Amino acid sequence: MSAVLRAQALGKKYKRRWALQHCDLEVPAGRVVGLVGPNGAGKSTLLNLASGMLTPTVGTIEVCGGRPAEGAEQLAKVGFVAQDTPTYASLSVADHLDFGRRLNPDWDDAVALDRIRRLGLDLTQRAGKLSGGQRAQLALTLGIAKRPELLILDEPVAALDPLARREFMQDLMEAVAEHGMSVVLSSHLVSDVERTCDYVIVLVDSRVRVAGDVDQLVGSHHRLTGPRRDPATLPAGRHVISASHTDRQTTLLVRTDIPVHDPSWTVTPLGLEDIVLAYMTSPAEAFRDTRPVLEVLR
């Protein structure tokens, strides 16, 4: 399967701080990718690099087989809904559709009008008077009706209440199913991603901690509970993500492709949220060598 997003040794430095570094990614096409991580982890930087709003300091990034934002042809392939879903405050909803129609040769007017009608937006209303949720929906409509191969959304639901969040995500998923495009969306909430994404990238402290198919991640991570012991005594092929000990008991969160048969361990499956949180909270030293992780999961 061809990669919709490929990054090699990608890094971005602002003045003296690295916002993103040592980023190697290969995201297959046709997926809904969730990019999660705490605030300030570099999610926006990665997505802005992918949309060509920023240029890399080091390394390369390739999106849909081309350099981001290089020429009109490349721009047509990628839709980007930026953070805070910017729209022109003084332009009406109809003006925005006109804007999309005139600035995009592949514009799908039927889809745009249908979405606006379903959302119950008034065509004559100015975008500045819309609620945060309606504005996000308008920005999403512009992104979808552009008919890109890849739609990138940077924290699209950050400003929305829980109900609007759910509706937005549902709506996005319907559109994805209908038009068969790849999606990369970021969120600092795992729950947003868990419901909708089938591929996840965890970004912490400007580095990619783990990236992979959600089913594979869930299938290869387990919680082991048993009598207290040193995690280093585990057999090869098991990577400890986090460990906690009480006086008599040890709880480990491990990644392994080999089934655990040791009867002294109680093995419990993990949800995506547990896995992501474990990667987010565990110290960076544990993942000094991130390449094998990606190798296994690719």
Place this chain on the structure above:
Amino acid sequence: MIWLTWRQFRTQATVVYLAVALLAALLAVTGPQLAELYAATGDDLFGRITSADQTVYYLGLAIVLLIPAVTGMFWGAPLITRELEAGTYRLAWNQTVTRTRWLATKLTLTGVATMAAAALASLAVTWWSGPIDQAVNSGGTGADPFYPRIDPLVFGGRGIVPIGYAAFAFILGVTLGVLVRRTVPAMAATLAAFATVQIAMTLWVRPHLASSVDADLAFTEAKPVNIGIDTVREVDFGQPGAWVLSEQTVNASGQPATLPASLTDCPSMPDCTAALTRAGYQQQVTYQPAGNFWTLQWTETGLYLSLALALTGFCAWWIRRRLT
């Protein structure tokens, strides 16, 4: 892209063009009467001119002088900055339009609109003021409230220089806007920077844009108009349309000197003039003759347009390099 530029620009464009249209209408109504009056009276025009005409003269001049500053502040500064402030550039840059085309369309359309507004206003005002400018240059009596068209006060409100000013002020506004990245401070900075450049241009550059004339004039051909305590401040040397850059009184050996003591008790201007002439004093005058008007106009316009082009290049480079 043209549609978007127009859609974002139409309100501001309407306001300025409406003002220009009103001015043009006012001039079209009053202009023919003034031309007829000049045809009938010739150089006696100033004896018959009405105070209403004088008001229109200064109003038109003020509007032509103001258009570059106003369009630079209200069209130039917000053009890109407003998009940066509102974040909408992130929407615009992700349509199927390259940043280069986006910038080129915005700058070209709005820039041409700016220059056209200045050109229309200047054309109308230059035409209307034609009789007055001619009467001043041919030495019409009583021309006091009016200045020759080469004079710094009027020069910027005639001919083609307003087009150069407008192009420069516009792109100056755009550039300061992308540097400052906040609309209101950028507007203030545009006004300040534009005024500074205009003053510097008038004081230090324009006098050298065409070759000036140095003349040592005896007081028989240069009649003193204003005599100070120790120097003749102003002379009338028969070129009412000239722009005097500097003048000083020199003694018989050609050195700058204070006036002879005998002058303090001459009873009348002719007596004073006679006394100065007897003492061998002369007035040294450096001036741009009226005939240099169009040379100055073309050169200064070219200079401003070159500055505007250089700023355009810088602006494009900055947006492509620094904003990513």
